[in-house]
Amino acid sequence: MYVTKSGEKIFVIDAHVHVWDARPENRRNRYGQTFIDTFYGAHVGMTPPDQRWDQNRFNYYGAEGAAKDLFEDGYCDMAVMLPVYLKDFYINGFNTTKLCSTLKDLHPDKVVLNGRCDPREGQMGLDKLEEDFATYGFKGVKLYTAEWNGVSRGYSLKDDFVAPYIEKCRSLGITNIHIHKGPTTHPLDYDAFDVRDVDRVATMFPDLNFIVDHCGMPRIDDFCFIAGQEPNVYGGLALIPSYIHARPKYFTRMLCDLLFYVGPDRLLFGSDYAITSPKWIIEKFMDFSFDEETAREAGTQVTLDVKRKILGLNCAKLYGIEVPAEFQIKTAA
Template identity: 75%
Template sequence: MYVTENGDKIFVVDAHCHVWDARPENIRNRNGQMFIDTFYGAHKAMTPANQMWTAEEFAWQGIDKAAKDLFVDGYVDVAVMLPVYLRDFFINGFNTTEQCSAFKKLHPEKVILNGRIDPRDGPLGIKQLERDVEQWGITGVKLYTGEWKGASRGYSMKDPFVQPYMDRCLELGVRKIHIHKGPTTYPLDYDAFDVRDIDYIATNNPDLTFIIDHCGMPRIDDFCFIAGQESNVYAGLALIPSYIHARPKYFAKMMCDMLFYLGPDRLLFGSDYAITSPNWIIEKFMEFEFDEETAREAGTHLTLDVKRKILGLNAAKLYGIDVPADQSLEKAA
């Protein structure tokens, strides 16, 4: 929870979190090392100097440190975990469902556990999805279309092997589909994160909700035009708020575009922990304002109620999280 100088309480849902393991003993090959090095480069480029971590701190947090970074220092009321396996790069996986489940076991009321699917796994992957639903009660999954798998260096949501997974997700009540569509990370391929397959899968599955993590960045225009016509597509803002410090004008432009095309009700805050801490991002976001020209183009100022929606209320509604009365839009004056 974040509290303003006026005493307003802001409910915070960090809709994009990880607890990864990129320690040397878990790195499988050069690709794994370059992958985490690229992440760390982003951390250093965007994070204020007094908030930076060492490379060792960045490579592995552990669930105790993650809890402190998110729930104690980071203002987060609920963290949404999004597993990413990358077993071609990391021996025991980069950020597995099992790792995330250990975090949820420690903080059951503060952690939402999502699963992970890779449609290239075929029928065996659907069986694993069924087991994950039975074991952990997941209602959402993460797809990482740029992940390498043997000779495959990624896939598209238009590939024919994807739809059977969407059908089974719907049958199992797994209705929140997070799809990573953001900047490339070495050695992954740029075109594997192309956002222009989202209208296809969203149109064909109107009863599923698609959260596009990183909003197709840097393909924001493509994402905005697609999400503008697909009401079941949400903007997973992870990484975008991180630009608020190093490139505030760029951040303002991206937020302006998304507010114009999607409005304030389909934007979900995410810190992309552990690329950086939500602490400083939330503080700077609460201080951030549009100038008059940007507000005119966006169709709204970044009012307190707009910030409430983005920081937590939209994700709370999507995930069925109870929000205290004094932190909702219907709070007492």
């Protein structure tokens, strides 16, 4: 929970959180190192100097470290876990559902644990999705279209083998489909992150929610026009708020476009922990506002109610999380 200087209480859900293991003993090959090194470069480049970690802690911080950073120091009331396996690079996987579950074990009421699926795995993957759902009962899954899988270096949501997985999610009652569409990370291929396949599945499955993590950046324009026409497409802001410190003008441009085309009701805050941590981002975001010209372009100022929606209320609605009345937007009598 974040409390403003005037005493207003803000319910915070970090909608993009990981618990990963990138220690040397878990790396399968050199790509296990280059992948985490790219992440660490982003951490150093975007994080204020007094908030930076050393690389050993960055490689592995564990569930207890995550709990402190998120729930004690980071103002978060809840966190949404998004697994990414990367078993081509990491022996036991990078950020598996099982590893993410260690944080939920510590704080079952604060953690939303999601699953993951890879449509290239055919019937075996469908069976595994059903098995994981029976174990964890999650409401969302993560698709990582640029993940390597044997000889495959990525896939498109337009591929014929994707729809049966979305159908399986729907039949299980999994309504939130998170799709990683953001900056490339070595050695993943840039074109495998292309956001211009999202409208296909969004149109085919209008009863499901498609959260595009990182909003397709740096392809923000493509995402904005797709989300503008598809009412079930949401913007997962992870990484975008991280620019508020090192690149504030860039952050302002991105947020302006997102608010104009998508609006404040379909944007979800995420820190992409532990690339960055929520504490300093939330503090800076709560102090943030557009200048007059930018507010006119965006169609709105970044008001306290806009911040309430982005920081927690929008995600709560997607996941059916009950938010106490004291955190809700006050309506005129």
